[in-house]
Amino acid sequence: MAEKIKEYESKELTVIWKPEKCIHSEICYKGLSDVFDPKARPWVNVDGADDQTIKQQVDKCPSGALSYRLKNESETKDEIEDEQIVEVSKGGPLMVYGNIKVKHHDGSETYKHRVTAFCRCDASSNKPYCDGSHKKIDFE
Numbered sequence: 001m002a003e004k005i006k007e008y009e010s011k012e013l014t015v016i017w018k019p020e021k022c023i024h025s026e027i028c029y030k031g032l033s034d035v036f037d038p039k040a041r042p043w044v045n046v047d048g049a050d051d052q053t054i055k056q057q058v059d060k061c062p063s064g065a066l067s068y069r070l071k072n073e074s075e076t077k078d079e080i081e082d083e084q085i086v087e088v089s090k091g092g093p094l095m096v097y098g099n100i101k102v103k104h105h106d107g108s109e110t111y112k113h114r115v116t117a118f119c120r121c122d123a124s125s126n127k128p129y130c131d132g133s134h135k136k137i138d139f140e
Contacts, residue, residue, distance in 0.1 A: 003018060003020060004018070004019055004020060005017070005018055006018075006019065006042075006044075008042060008044040008045075008046050009046065010046035010047060010051060010054075011071070012051055012070060012071050012072075013046060013051040013054060013055070013068055013069075013070060013071065014068060014069045014070075014071070015044050015046055015054060015058060015066065015067075015068050016066070016067045016068060016069060017044065017065060017066055018064075018065050018066075018067075019065065020065075020126075021063050021064055021065035021129075022063055022065035022066075022132070023062065023063040023065070023093065023117050023130045023131060023132040024132040024135065025061075025062050025063065025092070025132070027057075027060050027061065027062060028057060028058075028060075028061060028066060031057050031060060032048070032049060032053065032054070032057040034048035034049055035048035035049050035053075035054055035057065036057070054068070055068055061115070062089075062093070062095055062115055062117050063115070063117045063129075063130070064112075064114055064115055064116070083098050084096060084097065084098035084099070084100060085097040085098060088120075091134060091138075091139055091140055092117075092120070092130070092134050092139070093117035093118055093119060093120055093130035093134065094117070094118040094119075094120050095115060095116070095117055095118075096112075096115070096116045096117075096118065097114070097115050098113070098114075099111070099112070099113045100112050100113075100116060102116070102128065104128075116129070117129060117130040118130060119131070119133075119134075120134070120139070121133060121134040121137060121139035123136065123137050123139070
């Protein structure tokens with residue numbers, strides 16, 4: 001089954017949202033509610049701020065569900081890190097920043113870059129990745 005992808009375009013920037021990756025951290029709209037409003041349709045308003053401000057907010061997305069592409073570039077703008085940083089979120093996922101290879105129990109491997117959110121609460125239906133279930137069970 002193909003991954004669901006939504007794109008929201010301004011004159012120079014395309015914001016890309018992958019709903020299946022979203023962990024509902026709320027960082028996007030709590031930080032830039034003029035652009036990201038989950039109650040509105042469409043929920044991304046690329047005219048709500050300048051491109052630079054939108055790019056900076058998208059870069060804060062902990063799951064990688066949000067990314068962007070500049071009109072004059074063919075590939076999505078994701079930073080590739082040489083260093084890995086692991087951060088334990090209070091009441092949330094284990095955040096790993098940088099390039100990593102995830103080896104799954106069935107022997108398959110997945111390559112991740114930028115940021116990856118791993119489940120710590122054991123309630124995710126997308127293990128080993130976080131799907132936001134920690135909020136539903138009040139994980140501490």
